[in-house]
Amino acid sequence: MDSHKDKIFGFYQAKKRMPSFAEVMTLVGFKSKNAVSKLIDRLVEEGAVLKDATGRLIPSQTLNEVPLLGLVEAGFPSEADSQTLDTIDVNDYLFEHKEASYMLRVKGDSMIDAGIQEGDMVIAERGKTPKPGDIVIANVDGGWTMKYLRHKAGKPYLEPANKKYHNIYPQENLEIAAVVRGVVRKY
Numbered sequence: 001m002d003s004h005k006d007k008i009f010g011f012y013q014a015k016k017r018m019p020s021f022a023e024v025m026t027l028v029g030f031k032s033k034n035a036v037s038k039l040i041d042r043l044v045e046e047g048a049v050l051k052d053a054t055g056r057l058i059p060s061q062t063l064n065e066v067p068l069l070g071l072v073e074a075g076f077p078s079e080a081d082s083q084t085l086d087t088i089d090v091n092d093y094l095f096e097h098k099e100a101s102y103m104l105r106v107k108g109d110s111m112i113d114a115g116i117q118e119g120d121m122v123i124a125e126r127g128k129t130p131k132p133g134d135i136v137i138a139n140v141d142g143g144w145t146m147k148y149l150r151h152k153a154g155k156p157y158l159e160p161a162n163k164k165y166h167n168i169y170p171q172e173n174l175e176i177a178a179v180v181r182g183v184v185r186k187y
Contacts, residue, residue: 004028004039007028008024008027011027018049018056018057019057024036024039048060094181095123095181097128100125100126100127101123101181102124102126102178103124104121104122104146106121109162109164110147110160110161111135111146111147111161112161114135116161117185121184122135123181125178128178130149130176130179132149132151133149134148135147135149135180136177136178136179137176137177137179138175138176138177139173139174140174141173142173146180149176155169
């Protein structure tokens with residue numbers, strides 16, 4: 001059964017999605033959907049995978065967990081302790097409300113002083129009430145942008161995090177679509 005589980009998880013790693021029951025049948029070499037169903041039921045029982053409301057496979061939290069080793073000094077060096085303290089689910093860490101979240105790739109440098117660079121991925125959450133000072137995804141006068149939400153004399157405007165750019169004061173319309181909750185950068 002471990003080799004079957006490895007094949008399913010290998011599929012997930014390669015395709016970034018869980019296989020369908022028909023794909024599981026091909027992966028593990030079963031000839032019947034009944035055998036696949038029994039395999040999936042055992043994997044669900046042991047917590048290796050989950051099923052959504054429609055019966056499709058979804059990864060369990062353990063697929064996304066990585067070891068949490070502790071802290072690292074960003075100032076003066078200190079003795080390192082490489083003992084594993086716990087594990088952390090990357091999805092749970094990044095997505096507070098996964099069903100209301102999405103990711104966008106950053107283009108441009110207007111938020112560079114906020115630590116957001118071109119090519120980064122930002123995690124945006126719909127439905128969250130924006131507060132002044134939040135970084136938001138906004139449609140202003142028909143164009144989309146990411147900026148700080150600010151208020152002046154009770155009126156909202158958008159502020160970049162780069163001195164090369166000017167504040168954006170909406171002429172007709174400002175719609176806040178989402179609040180930025182995090183940034184992901186690969187090196």
